[in-house]
Amino acid sequence: MKFGIQVNEGPYTHQASDTAYQFTKAALENGHEVMRVFFYHDGVNNGTRLTTPPQDDRNVVNRWVDLAEKHDLDLVVCVAAAQRRGLVDEDEAKRNSKDADNIAPRFRISGLGQLIEAGIQCDRLVVFGD
Amino acid sequence: MILHTVNKSPFQNDSLAGCLRVAKEGSAILLIEDGVYAATKGTKVSASIEEAMKSVKVYALTPDLETRGVQDRVIDGVELVDYAGFVNLAAEYSAVQSWL
Amino acid sequence: MADEMMEEGGTVKKFMYLNRKAPYGTIYALESLEVVLIGAAFEQDVSLVFMDDGIYQIKKDQDTAGTEMKNFSKTYRALEMYDVEKLYVEKESMEARGLTEDDLVVDVEVMTSEQIKDLMEDQDVLLSF
Numbered sequence: 001m002k003f004g005i006q007v008n009e010g011p012y013t014h015q016a017s018d019t020a021y022q023f024t025k026a027a028l029e030n031g032h033e034v035m036r037v038f039f040y041h042d043g044v045n046n047g048t049r050l051t052t053p054p055q056d057d058r059n060v061v062n063r064w065v066d067l068a069e070k071h072d073l074d075l076v077v078c079v080a081a082a083q084r085r086g087l088v089d090e091d092e093a094k095r096n097s098k099d100a101d102n103i104a105p106r107f108r109i110s111g112l113g114q115l116i117e118a119g120i121q122c123d124r125l126v127v128f129g130d
Numbered sequence: 131m132i133l134h135t136v137n138k139s140p141f142q143n144d145s146l147a148g149c150l151r152v153a154k155e156g157s158a159i160l161l162i163e164d165g166v167y168a169a170t171k172g173t174k175v176s177a178s179i180e181e182a183m184k185s186v187k188v189y190a191l192t193p194d195l196e197t198r199g200v201q202d203r204v205i206d207g208v209e210l211v212d213y214a215g216f217v218n219l220a221a222e223y224s225a226v227q228s229w230l
Numbered sequence: 231m232a233d234e235m236m237e238e239g240g241t242v243k244k245f246m247y248l249n250r251k252a253p254y255g256t257i258y259a260l261e262s263l264e265v266v267l268i269g270a271a272f273e274q275d276v277s278l279v280f281m282d283d284g285i286y287q288i289k290k291d292q293d294t295a296g297t298e299m300k301n302f303s304k305t306y307r308a309l310e311m312y313d314v315e316k317l318y319v320e321k322e323s324m325e326a327r328g329l330t331e332d333d334l335v336v337d338v339e340v341m342t343s344e345q346i347k348d349l350m351e352d353q354d355v356l357l358s359f
Contacts, residue, residue: 001221008230008258008359015163019137022193023220026213032221041261041359080264112268119355120241120272124220127228127358129137132351148250148282151322154347227248227356 003027004118005037008129010045011060012053017046020128021063028071035122036074037064038115039107041129044087047077049104061104068106075107076114131156133223137163137230140175145229150178155185160211160219162191169208170200183207191216243354244275249284251359253302254294259287260302262359267305270312277353278309279346280338281320285327288317290335306336320346 005024009016024034039046051061068075077087083096089109093101103109119125134153140146146168153159159182161169168175169190179188192210195201204210211219220226247266253259269276280288287306294301309315317338324330324340331340341349350356 003220006357015137019163022213023216027217030214030217032217040265041257081261112265113272115265116245116269116272116274119245119357120243120274124226125355125357126220126226127230127356129228129230129358132356144282145250151343152281152320152346152350154351157351224351225353225356227350228358230250230358 001027001124002033002035002122004035004115004122004125006115006118006125006127006129007037007039007043007046008041008127010042011051013042014130016128016130017043017060017064018058020126021060021067023126023128024073025067028067028073034071034073036076036114036118038118039075039077040081040112040115042085043129044077044082044085047075047082047087047104047107048102050102065104065106073106077103077107077109078115079109079111082109131158131223132225132227133157133219134159134227134229136161136165136168137228139164140168140173146175147178149227149229150182153182153186158187158189158219158223160189160191160216161208162194162216164198166190166194166198167200169195169205170203171205172203176205179205179208189215189219242273242275244277244352245269245355245357246277246279246350246353248356248358249278249280249287250282252283252286253292254297254299258359259284260300262357263302263305265357265359266309266314267312270314273313276314277316277318277349278314279318279320279349281323281346283327285319285323285329285334288319288334288336288338289329290333292335303335309336318346318349
């Protein structure tokens with residue numbers, strides 16, 4: 001199966017990102033393909049490199065980054081949602097005159113078309129949210 | 131047939147109720163996250179789950195039950211799956227409808 | 231431009247957007263509409279279902295001056311121009327909220343839960359927000 005994953009909520013406040021991660025990991029470990037993980041609404045906040053969660057708890061952002069490293073996972077943050085919420089890469093910072101960027105490695109910012117494309121190309125689109 | 135997922139407690143909002151109205155006979159419901167409370171015995175929604183099981187399969191995600199300490203009181207007939215099982219269900223059914 | 235947007239091989243799938251949340255209290259209604267608009271360029275077979283509080287998204291007479299929020303209700307009327315014409319409302323949800331079709335800002339088809347069951351089963355991609 002080729003899966004597309006949509007994550008609608010940010011790290012910690014909702015369990016959505018956790019469940020999405022566990023599902024994605026299980027899918028990959030069982031030999032399925034995960035074409036893309038698309039982060040929408042507050043889900044874009046999974047893509048910041050600036051979190052410092054407590055040491056005794058899971059590191060939601062780093063987990064996604066590590067999974068992406070291991071499996072060459074495409075982690076996409078929606079540009080419109082990211083702009084609203086201040087999730088910025090170098091290009092976006094230049095384009096919108098921001099004095100900093102904060103995106104985590106392995107995440108990339110792109111358009112909503114990437115979500116629709118995943119819907120079209122994948123066998124299953126699974127949505128995790130509130 | 132579709133796999134429906136419900137992630138909210140039935141005491142918090144009406145996602146489960148909406149799902150039960152619209153889940154067709156032969157489809158399946160997987161309770162995840164706070165939705166697993168609906169899988170527990172002796173609540174005011176237990177009867178509606180038992181009723182639903184006459185026409186749809188009801189599953190609950192074990193890690194979420196255990197995390198919440200309610201793994202010991204699951205309604206008879208609710209099948210337990212782990213994350214690998216969740217993936218298998220998503221593959222087995224034709225599409226996944228998330229009730230958020 | 232349209233050719234670039236078309237999927238290679240011209241795959242057309244049935245996309246259903248399930249809208250169950252009220253507008254303004256949260257952003258889901260607005261941002262899901264943005265997906266519908268962008269998605270229109272991909273020329274898929276799109277249905278929008280409004281159920282539970284989602285029906286409030288298409289209520290007439292929204293005036294956002296006092297809350298200073300963006301009024302996006304008119305955008306539902308523009309969907310027709312994007313070839314998104316299949317808008318459905320669940321009868322039970324509408325009646326539970328004391329609403330009728332006359333209260334809505336667009337033309338919709340009212341369906342019972344039974345009918346929505348079948349509509350949903352017919353879809354390829356099920357989006358929720």
